[in-house]
Amino acid sequence: MLDLAFEIVRRMRRGNLVSIEGGGRKSKPVARPDGLFHAGMICFDTALALAKDAGLVADEIHFGDIRARRVRE
Numbered sequence: 001m002l003d004l005a006f007e008i009v010r011r012m013r014r015g016n017l018v019s020i021e022g023g024g025r026k027s028k029p030v031a032r033p034d035g036l037f038h039a040g041m042i043c044f045d046t047a048l049a050l051a052k053d054a055g056l057v058a059d060e061i062h063f064g065d066i067r068a069r070r071v072r073e
Contacts, residue, residue, distance in 0.1 A: 001051065005043040012039045041066055 013036070015029025030039050045066045051057040 001047045005040075005047050008043050009036070009039050012036075 012030040030036055045063075048057065048061075048063070052059055
């Protein structure tokens with residue numbers, strides 16, 4: 001799971017990812033510290049949710065609302 005999270009952040013840093021909406025626009029690379037911090041938080045939160053769903057992590061473990069920890073809206 002950790003390798004996958006690092007691979008996701010690596011691809012975000014490289015950029016040129018296809019949009020999930022399928023509009024044809026490609027994303028810019030994530031390069032600024034705030035963007036990298038947010039990308040890391042999203043990857044961690046997603047990995048934690050998947051681990052909880054698979055029963056690998058106890059449901060009592062939580063790190064709060066991810067939207068409350070965002071650098072900016």
